Amino acid sequence: MLWFNKIEDHASALAPLASAARSVECAVEFRHVTRRFPARHGNAQMTAVQDVSVAIRKGEVASLIGPSGCGKSTLLNMGAGLYMPTEGEVFVGGRRVTGPSHDVAFMLQKDLLMPWRTIAENVELGIQIRGVPRGERRAKSAILLERCHLKGFESHYPHQLSGGMRQRAALARTLAVEPDVLLMDEPFSALDAQTKMVLQQDLAQMLATEAKTALLITHDLAEAVALSDRVFVMSERPGTIIEEILIDLPMRDNPLERRKLSAMNGYIARLMDLLKVGREDHLG
Ligand SMILES: Nc1ncnc2c1ncn2[C@@H]1O[C@H](COP(=O)(O)OP(=O)(O)OP(=O)(O)O)[C@@H](O)[C@H]1O
Numbered sequence: 479m480l481w482f483n484k485i486e487d488h489a490s491a492l493a494p495l496a497s498a499a500r501s502v503e504c505a506v507e508f509r510h511v512t513r514r515f516p517a518r519h520g521n522a523q524m525t526a527v528q529d530v531s532v533a534i535r536k537g538e539v540a541s542l543i544g545p546s547g548c549g550k551s552t553l554l555n556m557g558a559g560l561y562m563p564t565e566g567e568v569f570v571g572g573r574r575v576t577g578p579s580h581d582v583a584f585m586l587q588k589d590l591l592m593p594w595r596t597i598a599e600n601v602e603l604g605i606q607i608r609g610v611p612r613g614e615r616r617a618k619s620a621i622l623l624e625r626c627h628l629k630g631f632e633s634h635y636p637h638q639l640s641g642g643m644r645q646r647a648a649l650a651r652t653l654a655v656e657p658d659v660l661l662m663d664e665p666f667s668a669l670d671a672q673t674k675m676v677l678q679q680d681l682a683q684m685l686a687t688e689a690k691t692a693l694l695i696t697h698d699l700a701e702a703v704a705l706s707d708r709v710f711v712m713s714e715r716p717g718t719i720i721e722e723i724l725i726d727l728p729m730r731d732n733p734l735e736r737r738k739l740s741a742m743n744g745y746i747a748r749l750m751d752l753l754k755v756g757r758e759d760h761l762g
């Protein structure tokens with residue numbers, strides 16, 4: 479059943495796996511990564527991602543943008559160790575990725591909360607799998623739920639919460655495993671504009687306070703500029719990196735304020751041009 483497969487995928491992402499050590503320079507590094515999938519018909523292969531090299535520094539927040547189907551999720555899945563590259567290598571925390579790792583947390587557009595577990599129990603899922611005792615788990619989920627503005631909802635079930643609140647709970651669950659690296663695949667795309675901005679603010683503050691490294695996929699160009707130190711732009715499939723833009727703006731920990739800077743518009747316009755937004759050949 480798809481639901482269980484998804485949950486198992488998430489649970490397995492928390493399981494430790496062997497990985498080969500390498501010097502620690504970057505938190506996440508894709509080195510000449512290509513990923514092909516079998517084409518729908520015949521023996522042909524389809525190239526989703528083509529020769530991508532990206533290095534994200536420790537403590538950096540980077541965004542990945544590009545047209546639909548260009549290979550963004552494929553790339554992130556390789557960072558999480560859920561897909562292996564056909565060619566090239568991926569490193570997280572200086573270790574070659576050979577499977578899901580404790581150092582990486584993966585957050586998706588769908589919150590994937592378990593409907594039969596309370597919000598606190600959902601937040602504790604990853605640390606429960608790791609064998610953290612109940613009292614310690616509860617203390618940790620309480621702190622995280624307070625930080626994610628969900629104090630008082632510990633005993634609620636997911637269906638009793640709004641979409642934004644569920645996504646906050648998913649964020650608390652992601653943070654509970656204390657990952658060094660957060661890989662987020664359109665985590666806020668299902669939310670309304672205001673809720674999204676509040677959650678972006680919370681996320682940005684947490685990332686800055688805890689000096690976490692994050693790679694965020696988004697179709698929201700303002701979100702990419704408001705949250706990131708750097709934005710990587712991908713081409714249409716086969717996806718390659720066509721541009722890397724340094725966001726030289728203050729207040730990465732305060733995207734609500736950063737959004738008000740007039741310089742934001744220049745970055746967004748540049749990204750629109752790169753993605754050919756509004757042009758006939760635009761696919762995204
Ligand atoms: N497991 C898979 N098996 C076969 N093909 C796949 C698989 N995963 C992705 N693909 C293909 O790889 C290409 C890139 O898909 P991917 O999901 O990475 O795109 P994306 O950039 O994340 O798109 P979107 O913005 O719509 O989420 C698509 O053509 C997709 O059909």
Ligand SMILES: [Mg+2]
Nearest residue numbers: 550551552663
């Ligand atoms: Mg995707």
